[in-house]
Amino acid sequence: DIQMTQSPSTLSASAGDRVTITCRASQSVSRWLAWYQQKPGRSPKLLIYKASSLGSGVPSRFSGSGSGTEFTLTISSLQPDDFATFYCQQYNTYSYTFGQGTKLEIK
Amino acid sequence: EVQLVESGGGLVQPGGSLTLSCAASGFTFSSYEMHWVRQAPGKGLLWVSRVSDDGSTTHYADSVRGRFTVSRDNAKSTVFLQMNSLRAEDTAVYFCARPREAGNAELNYWGQGTLVTVSS
Numbered sequence: 001d002i003q004m005t006q007s008p009s010t011l012s013a014s015a016g017d018r019v020t021i022t023c024r025a026s027q028s029v030s031r032w033l034a035w036y037q038q039k040p041g042r043s044p045k046l047l048i049y050k051a052s053s054l055g056s057g058v059p060s061r062f063s064g065s066g067s068g069t070e071f072t073l074t075i076s077s078l079q080p081d082d083f084a085t086f087y088c089q090q091y092n093t094y095s096y097t098f099g100q101g102t103k104l105e106i107k
Numbered sequence: 108e109v110q111l112v113e114s115g116g117g118l119v120q121p122g123g124s125l126t127l128s129c130a131a132s133g134f135t136f137s138s139y140e141m142h143w144v145r146q147a148p149g150k151g152l153l154w155v156s157r158v159s160d161d162g163s164t165t166h167y168a169d170s171v172r173g174r175f176t177v178s179r180d181n182a183k184s185t186v187f188l189q190m191n192s193l194r195a196e197d198t199a200v201y202f203c204a205r206p207r208e209a210g211n212a213e214l215n216y217w218g219q220g221t222l223v224t225v226s227s
Binding site for chain 2: 001032034036038043044045046049050055056085087089091094095096097098099100101
């Protein structure tokens with residue numbers, strides 16, 4: 001199965017900061033990569049699909065890039081509502097693996 | 108409005124069985140594959156299973172293959188997850204999810220989840 005590794009596991013930042021989260025795949029997933037945001041006690045929310053396409057209603061401060069085995073999620077200017085845990089997920093194969101998550105905390 | 112409502116969670120003993128249901132509404136259910144994803148307490152997301160739009164094809168995570176069975180009833184717009192030989196490590200909130208578009212697999216719609224606790 002394809003393994004997905006996110007870094008960092010925890011990220012401390014302040015409102016207004018630009019932050020980047022990285023997701024690496026153990027083998028190529030082409031551009032079949034999604035990013036989700038999850039807040040405590042809530043269901044995940046789709047942010048980015050096909051590596052760089054913005055989900056419906058998702059603010060433009062979120063962006064995704066990459067292909068193959070390395071991907072990034074960037075938030076251009078953190079807002080208070082953005083503090084949450086973020087997950088990448090590959091859907092190139094029928095194993096749909098998630099990364100272990102990156103918790104974005106308020107500094 | 109797309110809605111997914113899971114049910115059937117609860118407390119079960121190790122080795123026991125449980126069947127989860129996910130009732131869908133607000134879209135043409137038979138046009139979409141459906142997925143189950145779980146999250147153990149305080150842990151990350153783990154993809155569990157997928158069933159194709161017509162129910163003919165299924166896929167499972169290695170950790171549940173041979174113990175869990177996914178199925179669907181398109182007439183009732185419901186997807187099921189039958190879980191057998193349950194273990195303590197299966198304790199989690201189980202979400203059902205639908206892709207953004209038919210023929211795609213990015214999960215845009217999620218239920219609220221149902222908690223399964225495996226304990227004696």
